[in-house]
Amino acid sequence: MGRLERARRAPGPLLLIAVAWLSLPAAVLRAHDPGLSSLDVHVESGTVTVWLSLAAPDVALAASGGEADVRGTLRELARDAIRLSVDGEPLASVVDEVAIDGGAARVRLSVATAYSRGQIRRLVIASDVPRRVARGHRELMVVSVDDRVVTEKLLDAESGPTAIDLEATSPSVARAAWHFAELGVRHILSGYDHLVFLAGLLLAARTGRELMAALTAFTVAHSVTLALVAIGGVHAPASIVEPLIAASIAWVGLENLWRGQRGARWLVVFGFGLVHGFGFAEALIELGLGSSPAEIALALLSFNAGVEVGQVAAAAAMLPFVWMMRSRPSWQARLVPVCSVMIVMAGGYWLIERLR
Secondary structure: OOHHHHHHHOOOHHHHHHHHHHHHHHHHHHHOOOOEEEEEEEEEOOEEEEEEEEOHHHHHHHOOOOHHHHHHHHHHHHHHHEEEEEOOEEEOEEEEEEEEEOOEEEEEEEEEOOOOOOOOOEEEEEEOHHHHHOOOOEEEEEEEEOOEEEEEEEEOOOOOOEEEEHHHHOOOHHHHHHHHHHHHHHHHHHOHHHHHHHHHHHHHOOOHHHHHHHHHHHHHHHHHHHHHHHOOOOOOOHHHHHHHHHHHHHHHHHHHHHOOOOOOHHHHHHHHHHHHHHHHHHHHHHHOOOOOHHHHHHHHHHHHHHHHHHHHHHHHHHHHHHHHHHOOHHHHHHHHHHHHHHHHHHHHHHHHHHHO
């Protein structure tokens, strides 16, 4: 074998040095993974909750010893490394929980504050966790205000405090109105008892004028109840309201079967509308009305408008069937009693179920 051929097969010293140099960072990286933690900050009315999550290797770097020592070290780390302030005033945090699972840890901090819309303008969050855990460590911070993510940021040892403008994150008037209107539509279309009651009104109406009178009475009545609940603080227990709603459905079906004089039916519908309004109000209160009269009025009007849109949509879907039935007297004579009996049975079933 010649000298030239041996030179081609044997690596030179420069090549060996280059390979060793390129391999060194990968080996160091595998030996000392800088890690990635997460910091979830939830801002709600009255409290700020912070969740710090660390992987098992990061927990091992941050603490040593038994599990009790690890918990104590993690409490101290979270309390000292995570700092919050509102409008320039530092907030005191309390470590509520330290959970360790498979070596990984999750620490929860609670921060008491008087936060509500319009009261606090600026929230500042600072985290020294990347600096204290390992060189090159990163931390994913996610900040949500009223269940809406407003900031996502990747922090490192050089990152400074993060400021959140709470006034800018509060929903606009148009967005809030659309939110409550959408929930109103969803509530009426998913409320089978209200839809069955509406079907009973459509079956009973002999003329368009009679139908409009019944629907208007129902709308005005539940609007009055919503206003009384939201503004006046009037409440009725669900144990009474829900059986009464079921009874109103059965009553409408029975009236359709009697086919007697219905000149004052709108008065009966108005009374039932007051009862159904308490059912709507319960759903509205669960959503939260806001803290100011303007927010309460906006939520009330938007939710009620959504209920009406859902009601009109449901009526529009039922009317073709009703008109087709009205155009054929033989169908009307057979189908109206059958549908009315089904309405009575549905109302009676819900009544028995809700009285248990």
